[in-house]
Amino acid sequence: MTAESTAATRPRNRKQLIVEAAGQVFSERGYHAASMEEIAAAVGISAAALYRHFPNKYALFAECADVMVDRLAAVVDESAADSTLDDVLTAIIRVTVAHRSSGGLYRWEARYLEQDDRRKLRTKFGQVISRVSEMVQREHPREDDGLRAVAALGAIGSVTMHHTSIAQRRIEELLLASALGVITVDPGAAAGSAESVELPAQPVPRTRRAEILAAAIPLFARDGFANVTNVQIAQAVGLAPSAIYRHYPGKVDILAAACLQAAGLLAQAVDRSLHQAGDPREAVIALAAAYVAYSFEHNALTSVAEAEIAGLPADLQRPLILAQREHIAVWEQQLRTARPDLDPRQARLLTHAGFGVVVEAGRALRWEDTPGHRDAVTALVTGALTI
Incomplete structure (x- = not known):
């Protein structure tokens, strides 16, 4: 096979496919248990081909962490000025559900990021929280808008931590109702x-x-x-x-x-x-x-x-x-x-x-x-x- 034909059969989105597969492996196996060979097999390429895109496992891991946060930040940033809280939460839910299998590395595995990378990740996610908090404050004002926003995002992100199988539309409906339930909850509902x-x-x-x-x-x-x-x-x-x-x-x-x-x-x-x-x-x-x-x-x-x-x-x-x-x-x-x-x-x-x-x-x-x-x-x- 010539170099030209090899290049022709190589998918243009191979790097994206690698990141998706790696995110799933890291989520399910943990950062330290996952191997580059395992990730390469999931993509259907050799380990040598994988190293042409990423020099080591850590670089790939950091990329996986960045990609998911960037997706969330993008849907928030791209929301129209007149978007409602329901609109923004629905967009966040759809991104999260679409990448459900690779999103779980955030909750626990991100602690294996180096300090600078962890700080960058926290800053990016903080921007998502700030945007949601602003909308919570505007539509459901109370002093604890930041906590309610974080908790609502926690309800949405939970779908990456289990494999319960439900039709996607129903998942989106349930998660939206759950997130809104968090945001509109009576603060005295569990007093005492x-x-x-x-x-x-x-x-x-x-x-x-x-x-x-x-x-x-x-x-x-x-x-x-x-x-x-x-x-x-x-x-x-x-x-x-x-x-x-x-x-x-x-x-x-x-x-x-x-x-x-x-x-x-x-x-x-x-x-x-x-x-x-x-x-x-x-x-x-x-x-x-x-x-x-x-x-x-x-x-x-x-x-x-x-x-x-x-x-x-x-x-x-x-x-x-x-x-x-x-x-x-x-x-x-x-x-x-x-x-x-x-x-x-x-x-x-x-x-x-x-x-x-x-x-x-x-x-x-x-x-x-x-x-x-x-x-x-x-x-x-x-x-x-x-x-």
């Missing part, structure tokens, strides 16, 4: 909810194994699992690095234990909250309040469990995925009791929207754990569920 939540306490480390786990969780949360070494964990506990192996076969087993602990604490919190509910709507609010309280109180543990599960081997993932499914099934059941108009898939999609609200609103509040913050985020979650 924080006071009614009784969370299980995180176990006090009384053994060496428990001490290792307690020391590892904040390190994983701060630096990312792949960047933490057994030497760092051992130093935090006051052990020689070799002593770690007496308690855990490897670092990945510490991560699995952290994720299992998170799942157990959350299951206990849910059980306690539902016992106090008097009717279906109260049950959903109680469930939301418990999830919010758990997320604030055990933030490091939660972020590790959510961010790092994709990096676990299949045998260690299995019990965690089962626990996740059981938790979501509780939400689905309670939400459908409160809203009989929803089918199971629609209820699951809205449940994930509520989770997205907690993540983004919690970050916006810097996870400062106060009763007022818990109540505010609980109200935003109930808005996202449109109950």
